[in-house]
Amino acid sequence: MELNTAQKSPFGGKRKTGTKVRETKGTRVFNVVNIVILTLFTLIIVVPLWNIVISSFASSTALSNGNFIFWPQQLSLDNYRAVFRDPGLWRAFFISVAKTGVGVITHTLFCAIVAYPLSKRRLRGRKLYSTMGIITMFFSGGMIPTYLLIKSLGMLNTFWVYIIPSLFSYYDVIILMNFFRQVPDSLEESAKIDGASDFRVFWSIILPLSKPALATIALFNGVWQWNDFMTTKLYVTNEGLYPLQMRLYDIIVQAQAASTTGLKAQVAINTTSRGVQLATIMITILPILILYPFVQRYFVSGTMLGAVKE
Amino acid sequence: MNSIPAGRKRSVSSRMKTWFADFRSQWQMQSMMLPGVIFMIVFNFIPIYGLTLAFKSYSVTDTIAGAKWNGWQNFQTIMNDKYFWQAVWNTVGISAIKLTIEFFLPIALAIMIYEVNWLPFKKIVQTITYLPHFLSWIILGGMLINWMSSNGLINQFLGLLGIGSHANYMLDANKYWNIAAWSDVWKEVGWGTILYLATMAGIDPTYYEAAEMDGASKLRQIWSITLPGISSIISLNLILSVSGLFGSNLDQTLVLMNSQNQPRAEVINSYVYRVGLTQGDFSYATAVGLGVSVISVILLVAANMVTKKLNDNQSVL
Incomplete structure (x- = not known):
């Protein structure tokens, strides 16, 4: 089964068909x-990114001289050596991977479990459940009440604060629910006749047939988990639980604080910390850059899935 | 006459009986629904109840329910809080630049991408312009600080034009609004084209063929076929833009704000964060957050009403 919206993907699809009118x-x-114009536009995105990539490989003298856009006077791996020598970075990398891995699996499964009963029109109480869900999409208690809740649940400074509050998203439930509805009823009915329970039908028929939708949800949630820094900033003060994003934030803020004092002695520190900053940036975006070309199709079709409902 | 309500009552109670019988027979489905219901109650509805804090005076030792009510006092304090109004001014200033550009530019970009007939080029442009959307604000913030630094990319580029300097633009408070707004544009403009492109893919190609036969120029075709074809998405985005006027980006502000640019960088969200979580004034911060959300909802409804009028009484929401 393919995503029904995949054919509407903005990629490809030439509209010129049949008669070719003479180009005026x-x-x-x-x-x-x-x-x-489009080439210029693309360059505005690519050149700054390239500048960061190549700066992370510049030697500290080349960095402090500046004076380059595309290629520094001297290349070196010192920045990466400094970063890799730091055990804190490895720990942060591990936390990022763990929170993304655990978070994606639990979020996708949790949403699918809730979406399955909601996809059945005969479900009693369905109206109440979906009203509750829609309310959660438009109203929230905001930063402070949510903080107090997390605090009273004892989740401050635990790994679970990365996982449990983001288990559920009604938006994702709607996407999955619409997808589950496309599974032919006859498949479920014949399984039921063979004595399968609802749980069994969900696990052995619905989930395997819904891989494209599950993959889309998992990818979006994965990017969110990898990029999320607010959860740490709000609820975690224990550095042992910092993911890469939070570590990078700390490095940036320290360097900024140093540059605002403007002391001569700080300039030297500044240059080294800039190299460390650049190398950490590169390590933090690398997983996204590597996966991006392969999974981009899912991102685009996933946006359509959400949009169709709106 | 009395028998009718009695009869209705009976049918209601028997209907309830079948309802509960159905409910019980669906116990497997209902038990799959249960975790979702519990989650929504705990993580969504309890914090919504927590908004009552805005009308209370809360200290760390209180519970939300146990804190003393103080009516509109927090909101009266807001009125005289000049730091709050500064944050509102910054929020609206940054949003106004950002939302205007992010409303018009994706439409133009989407039309330009749509008009490309050279498929590999089209794919490259799309792949590259979507990419920044997937970078976190922490990463982009780190990059921006590098680009804006005294010998960074911006000064190198201006140097090529002969107007370079050794200024660190992140320390210049007067440049902050533009830095915040345009960096957001850089990040999101490509991603903003997706809905437009998907809608354009649904326009009947024979319209263009017929227009070409009749000698309509490219610009004329865009004006008379493409734009009307995407008008519903345009009004949807217009509504969302207007209601986003008081919205601010906490991630972006936390990473770009420093002691030099703070007077122009503090936005409503970062103010709520600072007052609530750094200074511990929970009720006041909740009141600020609640007040701003209410204004945003009012803006959303108003914008929807206006576009509905313009759109032959058809709501796009």
């Missing part, structure tokens, strides 16, 4: 101008 001069000019 105006059309040619338009096409050239169009491609030139």
